[in-house]
Structures are given as structure tokens and as C-alpha cells.
Amino acid sequence: MKYSNQTRLLVAVDCIIFGFDGTDYKLLLIQRGFAPEREKWSLMGGFVQPEESLDEAAERILKQLTGLHEVYMEEMQAFSQPDRDPIERVIAVAYVALIDIEKYQTQINDDFHARWYSIKELPNLIFDHKKMVEIALTKLRYKAAFHPILFELLPEKFTLPQLQAMYEGLYDTKIDKRNFTRKVLSTKLLKKENEKDKSSSKKGAFYYSLDEDHYKENFTNIHNFIPRNEIPAGVE
Amino acid sequence: MKYSNQTRLLVAVDCIIFGFDGTDYKLLLIQRGFAPEREKWSLMGGFVQPEESLDEAAERILKQLTGLHEVYMEEMQAFSQPDRDPIERVIAVAYVALIDIEKYQTQINDDFHARWYSIKELPNLIFDHKKMVEIALTKLRYKAAFHPILFELLPEKFTLPQLQAMYEGLYDTKIDKRNFTRKVLSTKLLKKENEKDKSSSKKGAFYYSLDEDHYKENFTNIHNFIPRNEIPAGVE
DNA sequence: CCAAAAGTGTTTTAATTACACCCATGA
């Protein structure tokens, strides 16, 4: 039995995949191999299959492109203007993923002609993908101001200067390193390692890693890593 | 031209409509007039039509049920388990609306056998609607802790004790009225009226109303109406 | 005249910010 007299639609998932290379925020884009907009840049997406949920579709697509699974990803928003895709109506649900750019496996995605683009110099994107990215960034700035999600962008071991650069990059601001260090360490989310990263200074900076248990427990807590007056207005 | 070899699905919008009667939070539910689950209670929903966006579908459905339009409503989350509807696969996008319960027009919805239920004593709901409501409440608690959205639940003129009761109800806590008043007034979002509401005390409480311009401008700002230790952990 | 709810200020505590110098080391 079916519901009668109703129109059925294509539903797609588009993945907005963010990375951070130590200096810039990056977005993983693919060159579409098929019409319309063949050869133009696009978010990685795909149609929802009959047996899978949207979350599952998003995971499948992310894995296809990056080889990664079990990464931080969440539903962002649906995009449903009837004419957003010129071929046929498609409702797209955008997902945002934050990945460690170093775990990304180039070989996986050769088929897709994928490339990391700095969010400061994005190419033209198909359909409403530019809008999706803008909204994703706004929401990321909002959420990251209160929740420790940016850690997902870093490798397992990272230094406090790296972490700070990541926050400074997202909010385009300078943060006092003493205050930043104190706030970050007061969350107890980090474990200090014994090694140092000497790649960016002679003295070397101590590595830290996430205290996984503590991180998961406190993930949803409200934190406050950036100065009050840098906190962006909310979204939605 | 169409995309080939892809399955098309039904997409529905379900509206989670909250109200507040001065004491309790309420949810507007309808008794489904058709199978499956005929006679059971349900959120108001409907299928997305070919020419409308999801936002438009949600507005249409809200209007149909309540007679209201231009109310606070936003997309919450998609629900997409393939088997969530036993008849046929339907992807539902849940919207949350906050309305002034007094503006709701009973006559509009006679067809739907609609009823306000206190969120403390909800009936059994069809499909995954209970889950939708739970998530909506969690997100509402989170968002209302930082943004002045609960005002949408009140009539144009309201008193500070009413406002406080509304916050206390949502977080199931008592708030110091001196601190609460100070915080609320410091936002400059409210205009004091000259009249008093004498319905709940002999002395009477002054009415306040939203300073609409200021409200819209500062809507997205981060506020802090409830004590720190009552702020719920985040969601998502 | 009194019960019941509204209104109002000050003190204490906690959180956040501002701010500057020493350290370690490879070149």
C-alpha cells in the first residue's frame, strides 16, 4: 500500500567537508563528472538510497570521497527551493563534517577529481552550494564558540599554538595566548604529552591530545574558548 | 530531462507547535483522520508539494491548522529511518513553531480534531513523533538559554512574572526574580507599558511588550536569561 | 487590616580580561 496522489521527489545529501591545514580552513570539493554543470566544482553529494537513512547516506558519501568513517558529521539544514537543480527537483540535506586533513586519503578520491580549496578562495560552485557553505561557516563559528568541536580538525597530537591558530583563523582575530591556554586547559579536555613538536620553532611546543573519555562526556557542555566580544551573533 | 535510475521518495513536513498557557508548555496535536494509525494523535504534517519549498510547506501546514502565519518557526531536523512510516517510506523534516496560544483560532482546525496537550502528559503519538518532540524540547531548552525566542509564546503584552514563569517552566527551576528582572531589562528588548495586569494579584504587575525593532536587531545576539548552572548541555 | 504577589539594591563571588617578561634552542 502506498499514499496516493502524492509527488515523490529525489532527496540528496551534500557533504560540506572542512579541514584545517595549520593556516587556513579548507573545503573538500569535487569536479562533477556529469551534467548538468559538468566540470564545475561541487560539494560531494549523492542521492539517498531506498534502504538508508540520511545519516547513513552522508556516511556513505563521505567514505566514498575520503576513505574516512566515524568522523564528526552532523546534519545542518535542508535546501529545498523547487528550482535549485535545473534538471529535476531535488531536496538536498546538507551535512557538515570536520576532518583531520592528514587522514584524508588522496588515492580514494582520484575518481572524483577532489581538491581542497581554502575557504578564502573558493571557486564557483554549482547550484546553491555556495549558500550552503556560507551557512555552514556561520553555524560553525557559532557552535565552535561554545563546544569543543574544532579539535576534530586536528591530528591526534597537536600543540597549543596550533590550536590557537585554528581558533584565530575561524574568527579572524588574535587571541591572548595566556588567556587562551588557561581556558583550554581548564576544560580538562586535554592531556599533555611528553614530546614536543619542533617543526615550527626551535624551542618546540609540547604536544597535547584529547582526553577521549573526558571529551565525550563533556562534549555537549558549554565552553567558552574565545573572548566575549568575538563571539558571533547566533544563527537561525 | 531527469536523473535516471534513482528512487524518488515522499517528503513530509511535521510541525511541532509549542504554546504556553501561563503554567504549562503545550503541544498542538491532531487526531489523524486516516490510516495508518487512524484516531491516534499526531503532529500536524503534510507532504511537500511540487511547487513549494520545505519552509513554504511548513507555513502552509501551520496556517491550515492554526490560522496563523508569520509566526516563529524554524527547521529542526530530518527524520529519515526508512521504516518510520509503515505504509511507505517518507522522509520527514520537523519544524518547530512557537505561537501565542491565545492567537490560535479554534474554528480553523475543527476538521483536524486538534487539541493542546501539556507536554507533561502527552498521549501516545504515531510513528517517531514522540522522538521528534523530545528532541525539539531539548533543542528549545538549549536555544532559549541564549536567544530571546520564548517571547514568541506570549501575547503582545505580558508581565515580568509571566515571563519568569515561562522560563522557570521550561527549565523546571526557580529563578531569583531580582536577578531575572535585571537581566531581562538589561537586554533593552522590552518596553514597559503603563497598564497593569491585575488578573493574578491585587497589586497588579506592569505589562511589558517587545521593542520590535530592537528585538529583531538583537534577536541573534547571545543573551543569558537563566542562571549558569541551569543551562542545559548542548545538543547535536 | 492582612494576605498575596510585585517591585526593588547591595554585597559577595566568580569569570574574564589586560598585560610583559623569561625560556629554550637551532642556526
Add this chain to the structure above:
DNA sequence: TCATGGGTGTAATTAAAACACTTTTGG
């Protein structure tokens, strides 16, 4: 030895919380 980036503490400011009495008035 010195240039470079890493690391650290304290004082001042601001925000939030705790706390209790007076006012109004209908019954």
C-alpha cells in the same frame, strides 16, 4: 649569541549570584 616562537602569573575589571525587605490593594 641572538632571533624566534613557547611558556607562564597577577592585578583590574566586569559579570553573575546570593540575598530580604517594602509596596500595593482587593477582599
